[in-house]
Amino acid sequence: MVSTLAFTSQVVVSTIMILLMAFVFLSSWLKLKRSLSVVDESDKLQMAVLQQEVMGKDIPALSGESIIELIELWGVILVGVRLVYDICSIVYRRFILDLTGLSASAGTGGKAFVAIYNNTHGFKYISILTALLLGIFITGIFLHDKLLKIVALFLISIFLLAFVLLGMHTVRIAGYSVGIVWSSIIFHFTETIGLVGLGFYLRKKYIGL
Numbered sequence: 001m002v003s004t005l006a007f008t009s010q011v012v013v014s015t016i017m018i019l020l021m022a023f024v025f026l027s028s029w030l031k032l033k034r035s036l037s038v039v040d041e042s043d044k045l046q047m048a049v050l051q052q053e054v055m056g057k058d059i060p061a062l063s064g065e066s067i068i069e070l071i072e073l074w075g076v077i078l079v080g081v082r083l084v085y086d087i088c089s090i091v092y093r094r095f096i097l098d099l100t101g102l103s104a105s106a107g108t109g110g111k112a113f114v115a116i117y118n119n120t121h122g123f124k125y126i127s128i129l130t131a132l133l134l135g136i137f138i139t140g141i142f143l144h145d146k147l148l149k150i151v152a153l154f155l156i157s158i159f160l161l162a163f164v165l166l167g168m169h170t171v172r173i174a175g176y177s178v179g180i181v182w183s184s185i186i187f188h189f190t191e192t193i194g195l196v197g198l199g200f201y202l203r204k205k206y207i208g209l
Contacts, residue, residue, distance in 0.1 A: 007093060014086045018079060025075035029068065036064045070139065077135040078195075085128050092124045125187040129159055132190055136198065143206065148198075155194070159186045 133152040140148030162182040 007089075011086060011090070014082065018082050018086075021082065022075075022079050025071060025079065029071050029075065032064060032068055032071070036068075066142075070142065073138065073142075074135060077131055081128050081131050084131075085124075088124045088128070125183055126159070126163065129187045129190060130156065132195070139198075139202075145205075155186070155190055159183060162186055 133156050136148050137152040140146070140152065166182045
């Protein structure tokens, strides 16, 4: 957090990630739009019947328009969430630098700094995690999927409990002290493994998505 080189590298990597995500979503959206534009509205019903005859049980569970709406929803959420996260990280880093400066000038102990850091660290994630889980919940409503709604409510509940009740734990790895902030772990778990799992779940349950 206080290393200029490490933080600059993180911002550069995050910028590349944002551009790549925007490119993937935009290209997928345009490709599907072009595919749907070649079929007249009057022919879509007949095409659906033909698909059912040819593909049988492998026919997509959602219409092309529904898939476009989901692409738009998650494109806005993921690109927007990552952008907000980076902005929050920059602002939060300024706060930490000011805090370390005050701690050094006042001669306060490390325990006070750790307590303040732990009690404020979750604020960087709560709005972003809420956006992700809101996206999962809205997807559950859109698809009439109770499991997605339950998972979203469960994750926000354990995040709030960890944010309010669990303190930061310090462990030593290879001679270095590493602080574990549970609210941060829950956010990064949801942002990575959680979204990958969501993708596999949707792909398996909703054929053609």
